[in-house]
Amino acid sequence: MAPQSKRRPGYDRKAQYGLFASYVIAIGGALIGLVLLAISILDPPGFSALRSAGAEIARPVASNLRKLVVGVGNLDEAVAAYINAGSQNAALRRQVDANRTRLIEAEAIRQENVHLKRLLRLTETEIGIAAAGHLISSASSSTARVARLDVGHAQGVKPGMPVRAPEGLVGRIIRSGPNTADVLLLIDEGNIVPVRRTSDNIPGISSGRGDGTIEIRALNTERNPFKPGDVVVTSGIGGLYRPNIPVGVVARLENDNAIAIPFANPSRVELVVVQTPFRPVEAARESAAQAASADDR
Amino acid sequence: MNSRRYATRIARPRSALHIRGTPIISVLLGSMIVALVPVVAQAPLLPPFGLMIFLGWRVLRPDIWPLWAGAPLGLFDDVMSGQPIGSAIFLWTAILLLLDVENQRHVWRDYWHGWFTATLALGLALTGGWFFVHIGGHGGSLVQILPQLAYSVGLFPLIVRLCAALDRWRLP
Numbered sequence: 001m002a003p004q005s006k007r008r009p010g011y012d013r014k015a016q017y018g019l020f021a022s023y024v025i026a027i028g029g030a031l032i033g034l035v036l037l038a039i040s041i042l043d044p045p046g047f048s049a050l051r052s053a054g055a056e057i058a059r060p061v062a063s064n065l066r067k068l069v070v071g072v073g074n075l076d077e078a079v080a081a082y083i084n085a086g087s088q089n090a091a092l093r094r095q096v097d098a099n100r101t102r103l104i105e106a107e108a109i110r111q112e113n114v115h116l117k118r119l120l121r122l123t124e125t126e127i128g129i130a131a132a133g134h135l136i137s138s139a140s141s142s143t144a145r146v147a148r149l150d151v152g153h154a155q156g157v158k159p160g161m162p163v164r165a166p167e168g169l170v171g172r173i174i175r176s177g178p179n180t181a182d183v184l185l186l187i188d189e190g191n192i193v194p195v196r197r198t199s200d201n202i203p204g205i206s207s208g209r210g211d212g213t214i215e216i217r218a219l220n221t222e223r224n225p226f227k228p229g230d231v232v233v234t235s236g237i238g239g240l241y242r243p244n245i246p247v248g249v250v251a252r253l254e255n256d257n258a259i260a261i262p263f264a265n266p267s268r269v270e271l272v273v274v275q276t277p278f279r280p281v282e283a284a285r286e287s288a289a290q291a292a293s294a295d296d297r
Numbered sequence: 298m299n300s301r302r303y304a305t306r307i308a309r310p311r312s313a314l315h316i317r318g319t320p321i322i323s324v325l326l327g328s329m330i331v332a333l334v335p336v337v338a339q340a341p342l343l344p345p346f347g348l349m350i351f352l353g354w355r356v357l358r359p360d361i362w363p364l365w366a367g368a369p370l371g372l373f374d375d376v377m378s379g380q381p382i383g384s385a386i387f388l389w390t391a392i393l394l395l396l397d398v399e400n401q402r403h404v405w406r407d408y409w410h411g412w413f414t415a416t417l418a419l420g421l422a423l424t425g426g427w428f429f430v431h432i433g434g435h436g437g438s439l440v441q442i443l444p445q446l447a448y449s450v451g452l453f454p455l456i457v458r459l460c461a462a463l464d465r466w467r468l469p
Binding site: 026138212 | 329331332333336337339340342343344345346364367368371376378379381382383384385386388390391393394429430431432434435437441442
């Protein structure tokens with residue numbers, strides 16, 4: 001069928017001008033879009049007021065729906081656990097026996113650690129928790145891996161703060177509104193985290209791949225030393241992320257790149273903690289000052 | 298008897314807001330779905346519902362959107378979707394302009410033609426969206442938008458049916 005079109009005005013002058021004006025406005029709109037785009041790429045925190053207005057509108061619905069979904073989302077695991085109950089029970093029993101010994105050893109090591117630290121006059125720096133919240137939604141249709149948190153600068157959350165879950169590192173805050181904040185997830189290509197291998201402290205950097213995995217590259221060696229099964233944690237180098245937050249476990253090698261799976265799966269974690277940025281220089285200065293004052297006494 | 302049967306379906310009282318506002322509000326709601334769905338996705342998971350409803354109305358009634366309609370609706374979509382602001386403003390307006398050019402070349406249209414042009418438009422929008430995120434230093438490889446594109450295209454006829462149902466409801 002060939003529909004009639006208002007876009008063929010014929011001899012009507014007024015309609016012709018109207019049509020021309022609509023083209024001018026449309027092309028002008030597209031150009032304004034390009035300008036805005038350039039601004040938002042060059043200055044990522046720009047327009048954050050606009051974005052957080054949108055986030056605040058969506059927050060109540062998203063956070064309530066999220067409570068429902070977390071319950072439903074774990075249903076498949078519960079069913080699978082029921083089916084495998086027998087064999088799982090035996091395996092878990094063996095694991096518990098093995099872990100009990102390790103726990104006792106770990107406790108002994110912890111006490112020794114406390115003792116040694118006291119000898120060295122090292123004080124534990126505070127954990128630096130700014131706020132705790134829930135991940136409520138994410139940019140599900142966009143390729144940027146950004147999740148939304150239900151706490152904002154009313155609770156002390158500021159851009160640049162690292163976010164972690166009990167399982168491991170989640171990402172860092174890129175924008176914060178009054179009661180919401182956007183988290184750039186660990187799995188985003190733009191999120192680069194200094195890490196180290198737990199077994200021998202080989203440093204590396206982790207960057208996201210945008211598909212739920214992360215890539216681990218070594219800092220200083222030609223060949224990639226990371227092997228499947230290696231566990232990496234944050235190294236604390238360069239500040240921002242506190243040391244020893246679990247990051248991921250290397251799953252496979254791809255063209256000399258180690259592909260790791262993050263410990264904190266953002267679609268599973270419920271409660272996350274926003275930490276204050278880690279500043280190693282200040283922390284060292286503080287502990288030095290404390291040691292000096294202890295000496296004076 | 299027939300008059301009673303159709304009495305509830307024709308010549309109903311409808312305000313201008315009801316007639317003009319329904320398409321706009323449906324697109325805005327479509328853009329909002331993405332921000333409301335309580336799933337933290339590890340890859341682009343949801344089709345761009347706002348754009349699909351926008352295109353659905355365009356396929357159904359080629360004259361429904363003024364050429365500049367992509368700019369304000371795209372701005373709202375950007376705010377909701379987490380794309381860099383300006384991405385959908387540009388892409389949606391460009392799509393409307395391209396569809397307008399196409400409309401002048403090929404006057405005859407049918408079901409398959411509508412689906413095909415919408416497929417091209419969705420492909421342009423998703424690739425463009427990926428590109429704008431990519432030059433900002435985020436995102437990942439282009440491959441990850443392929444599943445999203447596949448079910449956007451697959452769901453499109455359903456969205457057009459939805460728009461058609463809304464169209465029957467909004468008109469007197």
